[in-house]
Amino acid sequence: MRTMIIASAMLLGLSACGGDAEEAPRAHEYTAAEYASAVTDIARSDDFETDATRQPGELLAFAQIDRGDVVGDYIMGGGYVTRLLAIAVGSDGKVYAFQPEEFIGFRPEYAEEQDETVRRYADAEGNPVNVFPLRGPIAEPGWPEPLDVIITVMNFHDLYISQMPEGTADAAIAMLYDSLKPGGALVVVDHLAAEGGGAEAADQLHRMDREMALTALTDAGFELEAESDLYSRPDDPRDANVFDPEIRGQTDQFAWRLRKPE
Known part of the structure; x- marks a missing residue:
């Protein structure tokens, strides 16, 4: 995976000692291999068949998930990302798996999928261990x-669909910013719309206009730290609905890691 760093790299401090300069320790470099236990966890065996496309280890590395992190899976859908995070953060971390009421109202199975995912990581009495369900608007x-990190995968465009009340996107983005600790990260993955697609592309094609999304996020205070071509598929013309059988699972997608300033 090639990752393009957008923000300035962290400066390495040098201290002189007897005329010799000592280099500060390098920042940790996250790799997919460190998340092997999360990717191969038996509790997500149903997800294995889509891993080749969704590249779970690379996603966790891009998100820079650490053991002990408190993470939010914003709009968890079927729970694919939640199940990855459950092992990645460890027993001393927490995953808050959020399922919007609007999604459950549209498709009641989302509530069942949330419950099932939470049960997979509960104790013998059924009490949540490190995955906690949340529901609300x-x-x-x-x-x-x-939160240390919030991840939202292939759902950011839903903030702009016509079924949502006016102002939903602005309110949700402000909430995401306020919900992170200073220095926390927001990871956004979504289907790319054609340039200039605007809100219509979100509503009609379930695709996100890149510039529209980036402007909304940076206006809210986020800083784009890194962009990955992990899900880049340039052959996608970006003009078809993402549920079209001919393109489903093969859409061109952007992946961003944005940072809330310290």
């Missing part, structure tokens, strides 16, 4: 504590 997840 799409712009009001009700995170119970500040």
